[in-house]
Amino acid sequence: MSRLAVVTGVPGVGKSTVVKLALERLKEVGLEYELVNYGDVMLEIAREEVGVKDRDEMRKIKYEIYRRIQEGAAERIANLAKEKPVLVDTHCTVKKPEGYFPGLPKWVLERLNPRVLIIVEASPEEIAKRRSRDASRRRDEELSEEISEHQQMNRAAAMAYAMMTGATVKIIKNREGRVDEAADEMVKALR
Amino acid sequence: MSRLAVVTGVPGVGKSTVVKLALERLKEVGLEYELVNYGDVMLEIAREEVGVKDRDEMRKIKYEIYRRIQEGAAERIANLAKEKPVLVDTHCTVKKPEGYFPGLPKWVLERLNPRVLIIVEASPEEIAKRRSRDASRRRDEELSEEISEHQQMNRAAAMAYAMMTGATVKIIKNREGRVDEAADEMVKALR
Amino acid sequence: MSRLAVVTGVPGVGKSTVVKLALERLKEVGLEYELVNYGDVMLEIAREEVGVKDRDEMRKIKYEIYRRIQEGAAERIANLAKEKPVLVDTHCTVKKPEGYFPGLPKWVLERLNPRVLIIVEASPEEIAKRRSRDASRRRDEELSEEISEHQQMNRAAAMAYAMMTGATVKIIKNREGRVDEAADEMVKALR
Numbered sequence: 001m002s003r004l005a006v007v008t009g010v011p012g013v014g015k016s017t018v019v020k021l022a023l024e025r026l027k028e029v030g031l032e033y034e035l036v037n038y039g040d041v042m043l044e045i046a047r048e049e050v051g052v053k054d055r056d057e058m059r060k061i062k063y064e065i066y067r068r069i070q071e072g073a074a075e076r077i078a079n080l081a082k083e084k085p086v087l088v089d090t091h092c093t094v095k096k097p098e099g100y101f102p103g104l105p106k107w108v109l110e111r112l113n114p115r116v117l118i119i120v121e122a123s124p125e126e127i128a129k130r131r132s133r134d135a136s137r138r139r140d141e142e143l144s145e146e147i148s149e150h151q152q153m154n155r156a157a158a159m160a161y162a163m164m165t166g167a168t169v170k171i172i173k174n175r176e177g178r179v180d181e182a183a184d185e186m187v188k189a190l191r
Numbered sequence: 192m193s194r195l196a197v198v199t200g201v202p203g204v205g206k207s208t209v210v211k212l213a214l215e216r217l218k219e220v221g222l223e224y225e226l227v228n229y230g231d232v233m234l235e236i237a238r239e240e241v242g243v244k245d246r247d248e249m250r251k252i253k254y255e256i257y258r259r260i261q262e263g264a265a266e267r268i269a270n271l272a273k274e275k276p277v278l279v280d281t282h283c284t285v286k287k288p289e290g291y292f293p294g295l296p297k298w299v300l301e302r303l304n305p306r307v308l309i310i311v312e313a314s315p316e317e318i319a320k321r322r323s324r325d326a327s328r329r330r331d332e333e334l335s336e337e338i339s340e341h342q343q344m345n346r347a348a349a350m351a352y353a354m355m356t357g358a359t360v361k362i363i364k365n366r367e368g369r370v371d372e373a374a375d376e377m378v379k380a381l382r
Numbered sequence: 383m384s385r386l387a388v389v390t391g392v393p394g395v396g397k398s399t400v401v402k403l404a405l406e407r408l409k410e411v412g413l414e415y416e417l418v419n420y421g422d423v424m425l426e427i428a429r430e431e432v433g434v435k436d437r438d439e440m441r442k443i444k445y446e447i448y449r450r451i452q453e454g455a456a457e458r459i460a461n462l463a464k465e466k467p468v469l470v471d472t473h474c475t476v477k478k479p480e481g482y483f484p485g486l487p488k489w490v491l492e493r494l495n496p497r498v499l500i501i502v503e504a505s506p507e508e509i510a511k512r513r514s515r516d517a518s519r520r521r522d523e524e525l526s527e528e529i530s531e532h533q534q535m536n537r538a539a540a541m542a543y544a545m546m547t548g549a550t551v552k553i554i555k556n557r558e559g560r561v562d563e564a565a566d567e568m569v570k571a572l573r
Contacts, residue, residue: 063306067357093350093353093360096359097379097380098307098359098361098379098380099307099308099309099359099360099361099362099380100350100353100359100360100361100362101353101359102350102353102354102357102358102359102360104354105353105354105355105356105357106354106355106356106357107357109354115445116480116481117481118481149362152346153346153350153360153362155534155535155538156346156347156349156350156351156538156541157350157353157354158538159347159351159475159482159484159535159538159539159542160350160351160353160354160355160538160541160542160545161354162475162482162483162484162487162539162542163351163484163486163487163488163491163539163542163543163546164354164487164488164542165487165488166449166484166487166488166489167484168478168480168481168482168483168484169475169481169482169484169535170480170481170482171481171482171531171535188479188480189479189480189481254497258548284541284544284551287550288570288571289498289550289552289570289571290498290499290500290550290551290552290553290571291541291544291550291551291552291553292544292550293541293544293545293548293549293550293551295545296544296545296546296547296548297545297546297547297548298548300545340553343537344537344541344551344553347537347538347540347541347542348541348544348545350538350542351541351542351544351545351546352545354542355545
């Protein structure tokens, strides 16, 4: 059976640091995952099939075509997972002005069929602090509440994805200064 | 593609005021939504097909027939949405003595295929206050906790609906005295 | 139509006491449920079909075979429910090192088709106290947080199961010293 896992987390949660560390440790014990970014695979397909040049152009694609590209990406990644362990980097939900957009709708899940769905979380306050270092455009407290809501919606989405696929949902807390523990937890979910 | 959105909210949240304001604003910019109440369409079909007279009689219908009517309503609304933008007024979940009843189960979602699911929320304390003006039959604190639970369950339900359809989930806070902001957010989700 | 309900709750919540009391009361009014443990039925099938001896051996079964056994159990229970009311004792999610494992994935729900999903809950602090009487291996506060997370994930899972089946989700609070009230609520969901 394929070994295919998905890793998600809201922006600013520190997902890539934890992933990097966990994949290094797994490699040391002989389990080598290929890290694949879902959006990159979609862009690749969009280039091939509809001549899209970059992510900006991706946003202008019609819904029906977008969905076909999304399905194509799921199939391509599922095929790759037949050859080697794959960790898919994507979003549980994407927050947009029109609402939370599900990253793994039914037609993606049916093709991808992941065994594990990882959510990397951090305290909303810490994430808000990290984000406002870049932006500082809003009061941190309000931003914290929004991040907390987003993380809650991601948990609900992940459990719906789990119902559809039988995948386990692993919540990993990336606590400030304790990235080692977070990586340990990720190793448990991926080995 | 059809423009079909669903708007939900627990009783007392002030949903209809926000909807009215948002639809007026959208009309001003040339985007005219037809507001359709899901329960009304079900009653219409129940009248035609099984001779039901009112909502009271609806409650006595057998499960299998109820489900067929529910499916029929979804089809009728989806057909309407081929001609014009439709906003469906319904419930994310209905709270009954036997538990939270899902307003949009799989067989409804597959026929309705909404693009946006809106949840209008308010602080449980404010909703409790509004409700007890009418009823005052229970301590406000206990009622607040129940409303908070109901709103949490609605979020989880909405994300499951989103997984099934790819719809976005828009949470709109209807804050006391700030209905204008809530209407603005609804416009973002519907335009 | 079959009368099939599912009852769930995290370990230490006091589920069996509430179930026992509720089933007694229902029996008094002439409604007799058969209580069926999902894991027991799976073990039964695993014994018959793949010669497994106990629960320990169940854990070593390959995923594809495990899933077939899980489906078989759902079918067997659904058949039983054609003859008499059945209450299925199982887990909303099972907490494992690799994450929350969904107790009722799509292929189980489609065969089981429950009308009601009951979640027995208790305050995380009370559950932590009960569990540490046995184990005391961890600080109660940390354990409380974990139990709270688990209960939240169970709610999300249950709403996804409800979307799939149309079942209602009944949350029952098993408050310390008030098991009678909890049983009353369960009776409401099952009668």
